[in-house]
Amino acid sequence: MYHHSTSAAQPVVGFATGVLAPVERTKDAIVYQRCAWCGTAMYHRLLCPVCQGSELRTERSEGTGTVRHSTVVHRNTPAARNVSLIEMAEGFVVRGRVMGPLIGIHSGDRVKLSTAKDPVRGEPVFQLLDEPYRAWS
Ligand SMILES: [Zn+2]
Numbered sequence: 001m002y003h004h005s006t007s008a009a010q011p012v013v014g015f016a017t018g019v020l021a022p023v024e025r026t027k028d029a030i031v032y033q034r035c036a037w038c039g040t041a042m043y044h045r046l047l048c049p050v051c052q053g054s055e056l057r058t059e060r061s062e063g064t065g066t067v068r069h070s071t072v073v074h075r076n077t078p079a080a081r082n083v084s085l086i087e088m089a090e091g092f093v094v095r096g097r098v099m100g101p102l103i104g105i106h107s108g109d110r111v112k113l114s115t116a117k118d119p120v121r122g123e124p125v126f127q128l129l130d131e132p133y134r135a136w137s
Contacts, residue, residue: 028112
């Protein structure tokens, strides 16, 4: 009789307990497209804006970015809200909302994704990474 009792190579699990590993949250993530030909990242496109390539891979953003433009919208809403263009670390730009006081949002501010889809408007919501002060709200 032949037994494999001692030959099983056990994968090392539970070794690094307590290490701050990034938590994978698949539901709150922005997915984008990256051109397989030239590597350009884009959002909600069917063709690459650079090389017109149609071979696009879907990838998942890490969720951090920089505010490129921010405007306040008063129209059709009981309270003013901001509409911001966020340039993500991967290189594509999305339109969304940044939480916090409207006057506290400037171009160049670093943000991270809070909610991929606002339950009301279905747009991504971001929060400021470098808060100049604590925003109690
Ligand atoms: Zn391309």
